[in-house]
Amino acid sequence: MRRSLDRFVAATAFICLGLALLVLTGLLAAILLRGLPAVSWHFLTEQIRSVGAAGGIFYNLLGTVILIATAALAGGLPAIGVALVQTVYLRGARARERLGLVLYLINGVPSILFGLIGLIVFVQFLGWGKSWLSGGLLLGFMILPTVTISLAERIRSLPAPYLEAAAGLGLSRSQIIRSVILRQSWGAWVTGILIGLARAAGEVAPIMFTATIFAGATIPPGIKESPVLSLPYHIFILAQDSFDPRVKEKLWGTALVLLFLVVGLSAIALPSRIHTHDEAAQA
Amino acid sequence: MRILTVLFALGFTAVALRAEALKINGSTTVNLPVAEAAEDLRAEKEMEIQVDTQGGSSGGISSAGEGRVQIGMISKPLADEDKAKYPDANLTATQIGEDAVAIVVSPDVWESGVHAISKEQAQGIYESRIKNWKELGGEDRRIVFFNKEPGRGTWEVFANWAYGDHKKAPPASFPEVGGNEETRNKVSSTRGAMSQLSSSWADGSQVYALAIKEGDEIIEATPANIAGHKYAMSRPLNLVTRGEPGGQAKVFVDYMLSEPGQKLMVKHGYLSMAMLKADAEPAP
Amino acid sequence: MIRAQVAAGGAGQVAARPRFSAIACLSWACTLLAVACLFGMLALFAWQSVPIWEKEGLSYLAGKQWFYRNEIFGMLPMVYGSLAVAAIALVLAAPVGLGAAVGISEYLPNSLRLGAKVGIELLAGVPSVVYGLLGILFLRNWLYEGLDYFEPLSGDMLLTGGILLAVMVLPTIVTLGDDALRAVPFVHRQAARGLGLTRGETILHVALPQARGGLIAAVLLGLGRAMGETIAVFLVIGRQDNQWPERLWSLQPVIEAGQTLTTKLGGSEINIAYGTTLHWAAMVGLGLVLMLVVGLLTWLGAWLSRRKEPDAA
Numbered sequence: 001m002r003r004s005l006d007r008f009v010a011a012t013a014f015i016c017l018g019l020a021l022l023v024l025t026g027l028l029a030a031i032l033l034r035g036l037p038a039v040s041w042h043f044l045t046e047q048i049r050s051v052g053a054a055g056g057i058f059y060n061l062l063g064t065v066i067l068i069a070t071a072a073l074a075g076g077l078p079a080i081g082v083a084l085v086q087t088v089y090l091r092g093a094r095a096r097e098r099l100g101l102v103l104y105l106i107n108g109v110p111s112i113l114f115g116l117i118g119l120i121v122f123v124q125f126l127g128w129g130k131s132w133l134s135g136g137l138l139l140g141f142m143i144l145p146t147v148t149i150s151l152a153e154r155i156r157s158l159p160a161p162y163l164e165a166a167a168g169l170g171l172s173r174s175q176i177i178r179s180v181i182l183r184q185s186w187g188a189w190v191t192g193i194l195i196g197l198a199r200a201a202g203e204v205a206p207i208m209f210t211a212t213i214f215a216g217a218t219i220p221p222g223i224k225e226s227p228v229l230s231l232p233y234h235i236f237i238l239a240q241d242s243f244d245p246r247v248k249e250k251l252w253g254t255a256l257v258l259l260f261l262v263v264g265l266s267a268i269a270l271p272s273r274i275h276t277h278d279e280a281a282q283a
Numbered sequence: 284m285r286i287l288t289v290l291f292a293l294g295f296t297a298v299a300l301r302a303e304a305l306k307i308n309g310s311t312t313v314n315l316p317v318a319e320a321a322e323d324l325r326a327e328k329e330m331e332i333q334v335d336t337q338g339g340s341s342g343g344i345s346s347a348g349e350g351r352v353q354i355g356m357i358s359k360p361l362a363d364e365d366k367a368k369y370p371d372a373n374l375t376a377t378q379i380g381e382d383a384v385a386i387v388v389s390p391d392v393w394e395s396g397v398h399a400i401s402k403e404q405a406q407g408i409y410e411s412r413i414k415n416w417k418e419l420g421g422e423d424r425r426i427v428f429f430n431k432e433p434g435r436g437t438w439e440v441f442a443n444w445a446y447g448d449h450k451k452a453p454p455a456s457f458p459e460v461g462g463n464e465e466t467r468n469k470v471s472s473t474r475g476a477m478s479q480l481s482s483s484w485a486d487g488s489q490v491y492a493l494a495i496k497e498g499d500e501i502i503e504a505t506p507a508n509i510a511g512h513k514y515a516m517s518r519p520l521n522l523v524t525r526g527e528p529g530g531q532a533k534v535f536v537d538y539m540l541s542e543p544g545q546k547l548m549v550k551h552g553y554l555s556m557a558m559l560k561a562d563a564e565p566a567p
Numbered sequence: 568m569i570r571a572q573v574a575a576g577g578a579g580q581v582a583a584r585p586r587f588s589a590i591a592c593l594s595w596a597c598t599l600l601a602v603a604c605l606f607g608m609l610a611l612f613a614w615q616s617v618p619i620w621e622k623e624g625l626s627y628l629a630g631k632q633w634f635y636r637n638e639i640f641g642m643l644p645m646v647y648g649s650l651a652v653a654a655i656a657l658v659l660a661a662p663v664g665l666g667a668a669v670g671i672s673e674y675l676p677n678s679l680r681l682g683a684k685v686g687i688e689l690l691a692g693v694p695s696v697v698y699g700l701l702g703i704l705f706l707r708n709w710l711y712e713g714l715d716y717f718e719p720l721s722g723d724m725l726l727t728g729g730i731l732l733a734v735m736v737l738p739t740i741v742t743l744g745d746d747a748l749r750a751v752p753f754v755h756r757q758a759a760r761g762l763g764l765t766r767g768e769t770i771l772h773v774a775l776p777q778a779r780g781g782l783i784a785a786v787l788l789g790l791g792r793a794m795g796e797t798i799a800v801f802l803v804i805g806r807q808d809n810q811w812p813e814r815l816w817s818l819q820p821v822i823e824a825g826q827t828l829t830t831k832l833g834g835s836e837i838n839i840a841y842g843t844t845l846h847w848a849a850m851v852g853l854g855l856v857l858m859l860v861v862g863l864l865t866w867l868g869a870w871l872s873r874r875k876e877p878d879a880a
Binding site: 129130209213214215216217218221225227237238239240241 | 303304306307311314318321322325331332333334335336337351461462463464465
């Protein structure tokens with residue numbers, strides 16, 4: 001009786017795990033099968049022709065890169081400050097908890113609301129029209145919690161001897177932060193950014209009212225009225241509005257390229273995460 | 284250091300000197316030939332043209348009226364009330380082609396014998412009084428009506444036909460579809476489905492276009508009937524500008540009216556201006 | 568030596584010295600900015616939606632009809648839609664996710680564990696628009712044909728949205744569930760095994776109960792994510808307004824089309840409403856309600872996941 005319960009629990013767990021992994025492989029296989037035929041060097045370096053039926057997605061890729069690069073700075077840089085406040089400057093567990101909660105809340109905001117606030121602030125209030133900068137700032141705010149938490153966790157787990165030694169040598173707090181804390185944890189900062197960008201690269205809702213258009217944008221000329229193309233928006237529009245059967249294949253190709261980008265970003269972050277993971281496990 | 288300053292200044296000037304881009308926004312129906320024309324003009328004349336499809340035809344009018352874009356694309360006539368919304372803008376429409384809206388149905392409906400629909404029947408379906416295809420002579424199957432989402436010129440053309448004025452259309456709640464691809468995709472994969480669609484998208488295999496029944500007459504959406512305005516749900520494809528088109532907008536509009544532009548209209552299944560005139564003239 | 572002591576003494580007083588360093592100022596500025604942006608969003612939504620609250624008040628929240636052309640705005644069917652798809656998603660994803668979490672944290676050897684985690688996270692990385700694509704091209708057709716017995720009107724139903732969301736939140740639940748289980752100290756499991764419990768019993772009676780807070784948090788955060796998703800659901804839910812079920816607790820509405828708060832916000836009405844006072848206020852109001860509801864769920868989840876058992880390390 002107890003044996004069978006034991007086996008039952010094990011079986012259930014493995015079935016669930018298997019199911020989860022099965023769904024994953026199925027998904028990836030579907031995208032790969034359909035997208036691979038479309039992707040080529042040509043596809044990546046040419047621009048759209050015939051409204052998506054021919055040509056490539058160069059400017060879409062460029063647009064997404066511009067957006068996430070901006071987001072990396074717009075979210076990554078302030079994140080350093082927030083992480084420092086969270087770990088070094090704030091005193092009292094309560095206050096830290098509250099800041100942590102705020103980060104959690106920002107992270108949980110539905111992405112369409114970033115688009116909505118962008119519409120109100122950037123398009124309406126500032127009159128920027130559609131701008132790559134709006135998109136970058138919104139996405140940056142979206143990934144701020146991810147970077148902050150990644151950095152803060154790393155700072156918290158810095159071996160105490162480092163800090164004690166620095167203090168013992170007479171360094172001021174700022175100096176300690178610069179030479180020890182930040183220097184030792186910049187890897188976590190980068191990791192956090194990469195994970196955040198992996199999410200930001202695939203988002204449509206924050207940018208569809210504020211930063212991206214379907215066709216015609218190349219390199220943004222300035223800030224106001226300077227939209228960009230993007231990969232996920234391209235997919236979103238073509239899923240609803242394509243014309244040519246040839247577009248279907250391009251659509252999957254775009255999806256695959258986007259997926260590669262996202263997975264690639266996560267993959268670069270992987271070794272560092274495993275390292276932190278093992279370190280934590282050994283601690 | 285000096286080199287950097289020079290480069291920076293050059294780059295800045297280059298960016299500043301770049302002519303302001305031509306911005307176009309509006310109907311997804313008109314978008315197809317326009318976007319391709321924009322590609323051609325970009326290649327030939329190095330014009331910077333940005334094309335977007337936010338808000339469909341009504342988005343085209345509002346963005347042109349508010350000056351956010353130079354050209355608004357709409358797949359319906361420019362109404363007085365549209366112009367009245369933006370009195371300072373002096374909105375002017377230039378027609379570049381003609382299209383028809385058709386009620387399309389899924390293959391099973393077509394094969395069960397429903398090939399035409401009357402205004403009264405359309406009203407009945409829209410008001411959920413008619414719920415089954417057998418009332419139109421088809422098989423016993425529920426009518427699945429995918430309504431075009433609000434703001435689409437296609438919907439307005441349909442409502443104008445069914446109710447005389449789209450503002451008179453009663454409130455209704457149906458599943459919505461957005462662009463042409465989504466419409467065709469969903470109608471073709473659902474039994475008993477119908478929706479409003481640009482007639483050029485009714486390919487006769489995935490979805491079928493119903494003819495309009497007026498009394499005893501059955502009027503199909505052929506180019507001749509569309510051009511002659513016999514088919515009631517025909518609609519002009521317009522480019523809307525503030526006043527007469529000038530500057531870059533004029534270059535674009537002229538291109539659309541010229542031979543290569545008009546070829547694009549036909550390529551995407553619409554009627555060119557020439558076809559409109561030719562078929563409208565009575566045969567000698 | 569004295570220098571070192573002085574230095575040590577000086578360093579010990581670091582905390583007491585006024586924090587006027589540049590880094591401190593910048594850091595505080597960034598933090599305040601971030602907090603201000605969050606509450607600023609809420610404030611802006613509230614402010615811009617004032618007209619609708621003034622005009623309709625409670626009937627805006629509880630109204631079952633939304634006809635913008637007639638200026639009738641009631642969001643209840645959309646709230647129902649949001650809750651329904653999220654509930655479907657969780658009913659499917661929570662058991663599977665928690666089961667997989669148990670599998671990863673309790674059964675898999677360390678070497679495989681990392682691989683499985685990475686695999687699951689890959690699933691999390693797939694952008695929602697790609698999920699939407701798979702949904703509109705495949706899932707809705709499968710469900711339409713598969714559920715033929717129930718005669719759904721089309722493949723666009725709350726169920727389709729729910730299933731798509733289930734796959735999307737699965738990784739969240741698995742990862743957070745795994746973290747929660749791992750947070751239970753190993754010694755507790757050791758003790759149980761030492762007392763003669765089987766592995767299964769250990770999991771059921773020791774690990775799971777102790778991880779309860781974190782597991783509930785995982786589910787709540789998954790729920791928050793499900794309610795906040797727009798693009799994937801947008802393409803498969805039908806976007807039909809005024810779908811209020813005749814009988815709330817039946818399963819019929821699940822196979823009908825519907826509308827959620829997010830799909831309404833992501834649709835064409837935002838562009839139509841732009842510039843119109845009342846309609847715009849109604850749309851922004853949806854955003855306000857959405858933000859509050861999801862914020863509440865996130866808060867609950869964060870609170871629960873922080874509550875640690877007294878003897879947890």
